[in-house]
Amino acid sequence: MLLIPCPNCGSRDETEFHYGGQAHVAYPENPTELNDREWAEFLFYRDNTKGAFAERWLHSTGCRQWFNMLRDTVTYDIQAVYAMGTPRPATTGPAASEPGTASTAADSTTTGNAAPSTSSSSTTAPEGATK
């Protein structure tokens, strides 16, 4: 259970919040000019950061306000909480320089051979378990 410091209400249990995905994904200035691939990338493609990650959270059972949070996806350490619309604060936490943060490597999450074992194991699911 994360203890999340809501900027309005103070520390509350994670169950009072909803996750809003990656922060700072700007809406395209001219959506009509995007081709299908660019539109798909705007809608669905997100970073899969190992380390400090800027994300949006909603305090849904409390003040019902959105805010941004800088959270380490490895240690779950919450490094900063800041208002929507403000830029991401500089990471000072040790996690930023950790050796394992190479999620931008070209082959990290794509294509066949490198597929993580968890996804291949889904093919062994019993008949009828998947549709």
Next chain:
Amino acid sequence: MANTAAINGINGLRDIRRSPASHLAAALEAGSIQGTVVLNEGPFQTMAGVRVDPRSEEGARIAAVTGGLPARCGDVAGTDRVSVLWLGPSEFLVVAPEEAHDSLGGDLIGSLVAALGEAPGQVVDLSANRTTFELSGPRARAALEKGCALDLHPRSFTVGTALNTEIGNIPVVLQKTGEESFRLFPRASFADFLGRWLLDAMREFASPEVP
């Protein structure tokens, strides 16, 4: 304003109005342990949801009607008749006795609507949205602590404050009305669940404490 006719129409139905936990009345009475922890459903209240920027002119007009707006999380403003609970930086719950409702001779909703005027914000009659449970007694806090992660110790949760949180995994507004008394505002559809959950939490206090 446009709903005045509808409100007057409801007036004739007042006699057959049933509160969301009325079917639990006997169970609440049986499950209460006098002098230890007592639970009952409170009377109907007039409630209004208000969304307004408290620093604006319209915010000041609303505050003049309610007797102030709470400034931060936990604060409760108002008068002895009207309480204004903080739900968010620009969202408040106004709670008053049932007679304050416009359909019963009061003028609370109408005055709030008039105070907001055409300014940005909203005033919504939420009198049927939530019910109230009143939980009191020396073990009231112990019962709540079984399903509420907030620090309910009196040094942290003081009389006259209210918090929007979760109790028994459902969203509830929890108000501390006295040293050993609490008022819980669950939504109507959660009233049955919360009533039974509290009865279960209170049950152990009927037996002598095991050292």
